[in-house]
Amino acid sequence: MSDDFSARSADTAAEGAEGPDLDRARDGDDAAFTRLVEPLRRELHAHCYRMLGSTHDADDALQDALLRAWRGLARFEGRSSLRSWLYTVATRTCLDTVERRGKRALPVDLGPSSDRAVVGDAPLGDIAWLGPYPDAGLGDGRLSPDARYEQREAVELAFVAALQHLPGNQRAALLLFEVLGFSAAEIATMMDTSTTSVNSALARARRIVAEKVPSRTQQQTLRDIGDARLREIAVGYSAALERGDADGLVALLTEDVTWSMPPLAHWYRGLDAVTDFAVRVPLTGCGSWRHLPTSANGQSAVGFYLWDDDAGAHLGWSITVLTLRGARIAEITSFIGRDHFPLFGLPASLP
Structure with a gap:
């Protein structure tokens, strides 16, 4: 993550601790407190998602x-910014939640891939699964285009999945330092x-994160291929599924998909296994x-x-997230469940 983004985020997101709203909030004015925290709500939510790997938990x-914070506002002395x-x-x-619930996983964390389609695969309800994040509006209105780009980079699936392999204190330290730009001394106090x-x-x-996250981020890939080509890939994938077009689907995939x-x-790895699953199931x-x-x-x-x-x-x-390498799909992650749809502002059904 970029140190430039950290500085920009801190400069643009921080709100002054002084002012009448803070005084009113300390006196019990909940509307004043809402005005204070509202500009920071979206980035705080993204931070909670990175920490916890679940939009619902966030x-x-x-x-x-x-x-x-509302109950403890009287103890805020203004020695740091309200944002800090x-x-x-x-x-x-979030650390309290991590201690209670542990980490979240993807199927690749549980065991080796399957060579052939498993028909009738049953959901595992005893696993805390990583979930997708609805990023629409992330950094809207207050951050530069480059800063919004890097906020999206910091919620990419590979990065959030890698964070789940860290103990809570390491997870928090990395996010606060690398993504949000706090100093080691500030983090120690926090x-x-x-x-x-x-x-x-x-x-x-x-x-640990360097071992698990590709050197090239999705934001870099998406910038290179451009919006028009990105839409073509997503539409081509979706249309192939709707038509039952195996050749059209395979043409969009990398060899090690x-x-x-x-x-x-x-889960499935490689063109042969993925094709077998795709043909026999979806x-x-x-x-x-x-x-x-x-x-x-x-x-x-x-x-x-x-x-x-x-x-x-x-x-x-399902909400299916596509991870690209060049102009081909390298990872398909289909988060199954109707409960994801309201989070993305999508209707529950279509004709």
């Missing part, structure tokens, strides 16, 4: 953090530890598909709908 954590103090409260809230401990946590976190579908445990075994384009984790995504006889409509099935 919703709960942010709500809890703001309630804690709110990040302290949000980070500690996390109630020593600067030495923060630097040690950062060193370990960087090693992967396809995973949380909460299903089985292309011929599921029925009629419809789709709507969207964006998730700073990446191209598609909301897929599957025909349901009882409902007499296509019901929301």
Whole structure:
């Protein structure tokens, strides 16, 4: 992540701790408190998602953090910016959640890939699954185009998935330093530890993340291929699924493509395995598909709908996030579940 982005984010997002709204909020004016925190709500939510790997958990954590901040506002002495103090409260809230719930996973974390399609694969309900993030509006209105670009880079699927392999303190230190631009000394105060401990946590976190995150981000790839080509790829993938067109689908994929579908445990790697799965399950075994384009984790995504006889409509099935390498699809991650659709502002069903 860029140090320039960290500085820009801190400069543009920080709100002055002085002023009548702070005084009113300390006196119990909840409308004044809302005005203080509203400009920071979106970036705080993204921080909670990076920490927790779930939009639903991020919703709960942010709500809890703001309630804690509201109740503890009298203790805010203005020695740091309000933004720094709110990040302290949000980070500690997320660390409490991490301690209770542990990390979130993708199917690739659970075991080796399957060589052939597993028909009738059953969801695993006892796994805390990583979820997609609706990035529409991330950094809207207050950040430069480059800063918005880097905010999306910091919610990319590979990066958030890699964070889940870190203990909570390392996760928090890396995000606060690399993404948000706080100094090691500031982080030590925020996390109630020593600067030495923060630097040690950062060193370990960087090693693990570097092993798991591609050197080239999706934002760099998307910039290179351009919006028009990106739309062509997403539309081509969606149309091939709707038509049952195996050749059209395969033409869009890399040789080492992967396809995973949380909460299903089985996943597939390589063109042969992915093609076998695609032909036997979504292309011929599921029925009629419809789709709507969207964006998730700073990446191209598609909301897929599957025909349901009882409902007499296509019901929301998955938010599928596409990870590209060049102009081909290298990873397909289909987050199955109707509960994802409201988060993306997508309808529950299509005709």
